[in-house]
Amino acid sequence: MDVYLSARHVQKKYGETVALQDASLELCPGEILALLGPNGAGKTTLIKILATVLAKDAGQVEILGHDLDRHMQEIRHLFGYVGQDTERSAYARLTVVENLHFFGALRGMDKRQVDAQIEKLAAYFDFGENLAKQFVHLSGGQKQTVVIMRGLLHDPPIIYLDEPTKGLDPIIAKKIRAFLKRFVMQEGKSLLLTSHVLPEVDELADRVALIHRGTIPIVGTPDELKASVGATESVEIERATVPAATLQRIERLEPVLFVQERNHHWVSFGVDDAMAGAEAIIRVLREDNVRARFRHHTVSLEDAFVHHIGELAEKFDQ
Ligand SMILES: Nc1ncnc2c1ncn2[C@@H]1O[C@H](COP(=O)(O)OP(=O)(O)O)[C@@H](O)[C@H]1O
Numbered sequence: 001m002d003v004y005l006s007a008r009h010v011q012k013k014y015g016e017t018v019a020l021q022d023a024s025l026e027l028c029p030g031e032i033l034a035l036l037g038p039n040g041a042g043k044t045t046l047i048k049i050l051a052t053v054l055a056k057d058a059g060q061v062e063i064l065g066h067d068l069d070r071h072m073q074e075i076r077h078l079f080g081y082v083g084q085d086t087e088r089s090a091y092a093r094l095t096v097v098e099n100l101h102f103f104g105a106l107r108g109m110d111k112r113q114v115d116a117q118i119e120k121l122a123a124y125f126d127f128g129e130n131l132a133k134q135f136v137h138l139s140g141g142q143k144q145t146v147v148i149m150r151g152l153l154h155d156p157p158i159i160y161l162d163e164p165t166k167g168l169d170p171i172i173a174k175k176i177r178a179f180l181k182r183f184v185m186q187e188g189k190s191l192l193l194t195s196h197v198l199p200e201v202d203e204l205a206d207r208v209a210l211i212h213r214g215t216i217p218i219v220g221t222p223d224e225l226k227a228s229v230g231a232t233e234s235v236e237i238e239r240a241t242v243p244a245a246t247l248q249r250i251e252r253l254e255p256v257l258f259v260q261e262r263n264h265h266w267v268s269f270g271v272d273d274a275m276a277g278a279e280a281i282i283r284v285l286r287e288d289n290v291r292a293r294f295r296h297h298t299v300s301l302e303d304a305f306v307h308h309i310g311e312l313a314e315k316f317d318q
């Protein structure tokens, strides 16, 4: 497997706080890799280190054959970085085009190159109508799009996005995800994004790296992570509506492959055949004369996450 970027055993402390304990990951050509983890897991710290904004304490990073510590200048051209401070990533009173020309000039691009790139990006992000507007007059989603365009201006092969849809309404967020996906696929870019929004990761990522307390214990495709749960369907019962003895009977049913505590309210039973599983469970409920609240869903990335990193999932905002 070709690798565009490899980070090995990266460590970082802020004073006494260990942000990255021992983080390793690889980004391959043409892939979208999501660094998925709860607040404080170390996502921003790792992406800032890869973007040379922050110095690591230990570990090695290589980007397209260049060592991060020794070839900082070469590496700066190989990636585009979009951090979280959208408001301060462009000049409020300049128009979108003026902003992009300013940042293009900083990178040593000539005007023609910048214009050509603006035209291309505006087409991908459906942004032509907003190019002449002042940054300050744009909506949150539009501002974020400008900052993403700024990060893509020099046409880098690798893109880092730190929570690209944070704070945006769900419809705009979905639109930006669709634009990004098309851009990355059609232009053959590699994208590393951080997120703690599971549906976002499921929609975008070719591979997911689970980050947990500054380590990356698990990497796989969304399907691999889901498959590792050990069942394809989940039947959930509201705990308060069912006596403990009935729950124990359900646990012992043949179609029930595993039991998982979703949270304080719901107990999840993994099954492979939703119909047969639900039927067996309902039979027990009938026999015990219990009217339970229950629901069913196909195993999701969230189930995989609960399975792998257990209690952490409760901290996720869904
Ligand atoms: N500038 C900083 N000073 C001190 N501690 C920090 C700083 N930035 C982050 N941390 C701490 O490092 C850990 C990882 O933070 P961060 O990389 O921002 O995680 P994430 O992006 O996954 O939410 C957290 O415990 C956080 O509180």
Ligand SMILES: [Mg+2]
Residues within 6 Å of the ligand: 043, 044, 045
């Ligand atoms: Mg962060």
